[in-house]
Amino acid sequence: MPRPPRYDVDDLLDAALALTVAKTPTGVSVAGLARHAGVPSGSVYHRFPSRTVLLGELWLRTVDRFQEGFLACLADRDACRGARTAARYVVDWSRAHPDSARLLLYSRRDFVPEEWPAEQTARAAAQDRRLRAALRALAGRLEVDLERLAIAVVDLPYAVVRRHLADGGAIASSVADTVENCADTLLRAWLSGPQR
Numbered sequence: 001m002p003r004p005p006r007y008d009v010d011d012l013l014d015a016a017l018a019l020t021v022a023k024t025p026t027g028v029s030v031a032g033l034a035r036h037a038g039v040p041s042g043s044v045y046h047r048f049p050s051r052t053v054l055l056g057e058l059w060l061r062t063v064d065r066f067q068e069g070f071l072a073c074l075a076d077r078d079a080c081r082g083a084r085t086a087a088r089y090v091v092d093w094s095r096a097h098p099d100s101a102r103l104l105l106y107s108r109r110d111f112v113p114e115e116w117p118a119e120q121t122a123r124a125a126a127q128d129r130r131l132r133a134a135l136r137a138l139a140g141r142l143e144v145d146l147e148r149l150a151i152a153v154v155d156l157p158y159a160v161v162r163r164h165l166a167d168g169g170a171i172a173s174s175v176a177d178t179v180e181n182c183a184d185t186l187l188r189a190w191l192s193g194p195q196r
Contacts (some may be wrong), residue, residue, distance in 0.1 A: 056120040074134040079141040087183035090157035091176040152183040
């Protein structure tokens with residue numbers, strides 16, 4: 001019977017997340033991760049053959065974890081409630097996972113996607129397709145312009161999260177209510193008036 005691995009992939013990615021937040025994606029190296037996690041470099045290379053693969057996996061895991069709940073909100077049968085809760089989810093998730101939220105304040109370009117292997121590139125493309133499809137579907141159900149929906153449920157909450165987290169701050173619990181109310185107000189105004 002094979003021995004279970006001593007160093008779990010998620011544990012290594014958690015350590016890489018901590019390094020990314022403390023430094024930047026460009027400040028993360030396999031040797032630095034090994035030191036930070038207290039593991040041999042070979043254990044890191046066994047799971048991630050390069051720094052690029054490590055960074056790609058960190059980005060993809062974080063996006064997957066965020067999208068799981070966000071896409072569920074967008075798919076709510078009650079389209080108005082889905083839009084409101086999606087905006088709120090961005091803030092609630094960021095409060096619950098501040099380091100992961102800080103990572104998502106970077107651009108995917110900061111994680112060197114042009115050097116990712118084909119499998120990671122395909123996963124990133126699938127994430128993008130799922131998000132675009134869910135936003136388009138909700139915009140269609142609401143009969144609102146896709147750009148306006150994105151402003152209410154993506155741009156607005158991310159701007160608020162960025163302002164609170166960018167300098168290492170925390171997000172107050174009341175912020176989620178405010179963002180949800182703002183998204184609701186915007187959508188109600190756009191739903192009742194002509195769309196240009």
